[in-house]
Amino acid sequence: MKLKPWMRRAIPIALYIVLAVVLYLYLRDVHWGEIAAIRFNWGWLAIGTVVSLLSRYWMVLIWLVLLRSLGAGKFDNIPELALVYAKSWLGRYIPGTAPWILGKIYFASKRGLSKGKLAVSSFLEAGLQIITLLLVGIVMLLIDPRTNVVAGWLRWAMIAALLVGVVALLPPVFNAMARFGYRLIRKKELDRADLPSWPTIIRG
Secondary structure (H helix, E strand, O other), X not given: OOOOHHHHHHHHHHHHHHHHHHHXXXXXXXXXXXXXXXOOOHHHHHHHHHHHHHHHHHHHHHHHHHHHHOOOOOXXXXXXXXXXXXXHHHHHHOOXXXXXHHHHHHHHHOOOOOXXXXXXXXXHHHHHHHHHHHHHHHHHHHHOHHHHHOOXXXXXXXXXXXXXXXXXXXXXXXXXXXXXXXXXXXXXXXXHXXXXXXXXXXXX
């Protein structure tokens, strides 16, 4: 479905308005007095800021690697695609994951990239992020003695979730779910060329 010009202009504006509302609701409930009492270690804060920024660029690289592995071609304007990722990343601060994924599909498709490849790469990237976060969390729970306050059942639940996530990202399973979801939403079959293979997932 082709969007009308006014709709193409309205979608980014709507995203920023919703983001501003969510930010306002969040900041309204912050206990500023408690934050004012915090004493920052500026050295660690600077290191954390640099690491956090580098991780965002690393995520852009992973996204581009996934797209290229899916056959999206070479990218002439990487800064422009990094801007697409940055704009869509703002959607993560809106409750739910959908704005982040839909933002990438919408903004990047305007640069001529296949919507099918964008959808598959976005869901694959989200799955890889979940598995990575679970794995890091489980390792930290095992090696940091301060986490002994975490209930044992929660640790086992995280391990179970990790195993389910790994199985879900196996190409036969992931591709079956991707085809089903695409058929459910778009009422047509997903092109096999848009589906990830073992090398694609391993690179990610």
